[in-house]
Amino acid sequence: MNATAKVLEPRWERRKDARPGELVAAAMDLFIEKGFAATRLDDVAKRAGVSKGTLYLYFDSKEDLLKAAIREGYSEPLHHGEQVLASFEGSAEDLLRLILKMWWEEVGATKQAGLTKLVIGESQNFPELARFYHDEVIQRAHKLVSAAMERGIQSGEFRAVNLPYAQRIACAPMVLLMLWKHSFACCVPNTVDPQEYVATHADMLIHALKARPGEDPGRGDK
Amino acid sequence: MNATAKVLEPRWERRKDARPGELVAAAMDLFIEKGFAATRLDDVAKRAGVSKGTLYLYFDSKEDLLKAAIREGYSEPLHHGEQVLASFEGSAEDLLRLILKMWWEEVGATKQAGLTKLVIGESQNFPELARFYHDEVIQRAHKLVSAAMERGIQSGEFRAVNLPYAQRIACAPMVLLMLWKHSFACCVPNTVDPQEYVATHADMLIHALKARPGEDPGRGDK
DNA sequence: ATCCTAAATGACTCATCAGTCAGTTACCCG
DNA sequence: CGGGTAACTGACTGATGAGTCATTTAGGAT
Numbered sequence: 001m002n003a004t005a006k007v008l009e010p011r012w013e014r015r016k017d018a019r020p021g022e023l024v025a026a027a028m029d030l031f032i033e034k035g036f037a038a039t040r041l042d043d044v045a046k047r048a049g050v051s052k053g054t055l056y057l058y059f060d061s062k063e064d065l066l067k068a069a070i071r072e073g074y075s076e077p078l079h080h081g082e083q084v085l086a087s088f089e090g091s092a093e094d095l096l097r098l099i100l101k102m103w104w105e106e107v108g109a110t111k112q113a114g115l116t117k118l119v120i121g122e123s124q125n126f127p128e129l130a131r132f133y134h135d136e137v138i139q140r141a142h143k144l145v146s147a148a149m150e151r152g153i154q155s156g157e158f159r160a161v162n163l164p165y166a167q168r169i170a171c172a173p174m175v176l177l178m179l180w181k182h183s184f185a186c187c188v189p190n191t192v193d194p195q196e197y198v199a200t201h202a203d204m205l206i207h208a209l210k211a212r213p214g215e216d217p218g219r220g221d222k
Numbered sequence: 223m224n225a226t227a228k229v230l231e232p233r234w235e236r237r238k239d240a241r242p243g244e245l246v247a248a249a250m251d252l253f254i255e256k257g258f259a260a261t262r263l264d265d266v267a268k269r270a271g272v273s274k275g276t277l278y279l280y281f282d283s284k285e286d287l288l289k290a291a292i293r294e295g296y297s298e299p300l301h302h303g304e305q306v307l308a309s310f311e312g313s314a315e316d317l318l319r320l321i322l323k324m325w326w327e328e329v330g331a332t333k334q335a336g337l338t339k340l341v342i343g344e345s346q347n348f349p350e351l352a353r354f355y356h357d358e359v360i361q362r363a364h365k366l367v368s369a370a371m372e373r374g375i376q377s378g379e380f381r382a383v384n385l386p387y388a389q390r391i392a393c394a395p396m397v398l399l400m401l402w403k404h405s406f407a408c409c410v411p412n413t414v415d416p417q418e419y420v421a422t423h424a425d426m427l428i429h430a431l432k433a434r435p436g437e438d439p440g441r442g443d444k
Numbered sequence: 445a446t447c448c449t450a451a452a453t454g455a456c457t458c459a460t461c462a463g464t465c466a467g468t469t470a471c472c473c474g
Numbered sequence: 475c476g477g478g479t480a481a482c483t484g485a486c487t488g489a490t491g492a493g494t495c496a497t498t499t500a501g502g503a504t
Contacts (some may be wrong), residue, residue: 130405184355
């Protein structure tokens with residue numbers, strides 16, 4: 001070392017405000033990369049540039065850290081989707097296509113998509129986490145898609161499908177593509193082009209929903 | 223027990239042929255119930271009525287045991303599906319509806335559905351397992367659905383959709399319902415009726431696929 | 445009856461890691 | 475400048491569970 005180092009270089013800094021965010025970011029990366037059980041809190045702390053003790057100054061437990069990562073990862077794209085829904089002025093078809101496109105661009109294509117897999121995998125071990133994810137993420141996403149479809153049904157653009165189920169079925173291919181990307185995609189590369197997948201899904205969905213003169217209107221009030 | 227017991231009752235029996243099957247059955251139950259990491263091999267052995275040492279006479283490792291459980295769980299329903307496909311004589315619509323119905327009855331509604339979740343969750347930690355599942359289960363299921371859709375396209379009953387993608391999109395809601403049942407269903411009960419879900423999916427899918435006179439026959443582009 | 449061997453046992457090792465806490469030190473305030 | 479405090483450290487504990495292996499014994503062979 002040099003002469004100044006032993007005097008000036010502090011071994012660490014006090015950064016109370018920045019720590020939680022840095023820890024959550026590190027945790028998100030590692031949870032997504034390795035899975036929940038296989039991620040060591042020592043590694044999370046190291047990546048965030050602190051020791052494990054510091055981690056426990058800001059989070060109660062490993063589960064608490066995961067919950068924070070989920071909240072962090074999904075709140076923004078969901079908020080964006082809700083804004084678009086509120087302000088969009090166009091056909092229900094275009095709205096639905098836009099929502100699917102945004103879903104992929106802002107969640108599916110990002111690393112956050114991996115969080116979905118985590119939650120599904122850990123839901124048995126952490127029921128409270130599952131409930132949290134259900135209420136804060138799934139419900140909001142479902143409301144978005146429901147609202148777009150409902151708009152089309154009201155205007156007569158779509159058939160009167162059984163909304164709570166049709167809406168789930170509209171979401172399923174998007175969720176499964178996210179899961180695919182974080183499970184089989186690495187073992188079996190280049191099998192799915194997300195662009196084409198989402199485009200095909202949107203087309204099939206619209207085709208399934210569009211009202212056509214002289215046809216059965218759907219099974220809406222089953 | 224009785225007077226003869228102390229002489230005649232053996233502490234254990236030699237049952238070389240029956241052990242592997244019993245161990246796999248026990249492992250499947252516990253893996254599905256608790257997840258892979260949370261399942262202790264001591265418990266698997268206990269449920270199968272043997273000690274952990276015996277387990278290692280028949281399986282190399284915990285991963286090996288999981289692989290055996292997967293092979294055991296899916297080979298029969300897949301085989302049944304392939305038989306039906308080969309012998310079915312009817313419209314492509316009816317074939318597709320039948321396949322979805324069988325999928326739910328023979329896999330989705332049974333405990334085996336939980337294995338899908340396991341594999342997705344552990345795919346990062348065990349890439350070889352992921353590849354195995356992809357080749358032995360996913361590929362075969364995809365071929366089934368593809369073949370049914372292809373039949374409809376050939377006969378002019380269905381539109382000429384982008385088959386590799388449309389087929390994935392047809393499977394996605396089924397897979398996601400299986401995952402739902404083994405993740406959020408226990409925390410948020412009674413939200414989804416599988417019968418109605420599968421019925422709605424089948425209707426939407428057929429609606430999306432059916433060729434109609436005077437409409438664009440092709441890939442649903444605008 | 446008794447020998448032989450392989451099926452079965454279960455106590456053991458050893459590595460892992462979440463969570464703790466007594467001690468250390470940056471940095472603010474007077 | 476030098477005291478106080480709260481941010482930070484990292485060695486430690488305690489629990490857990492996969493995988494091992496020396497020992498026991500069932501049960502067929504002779």
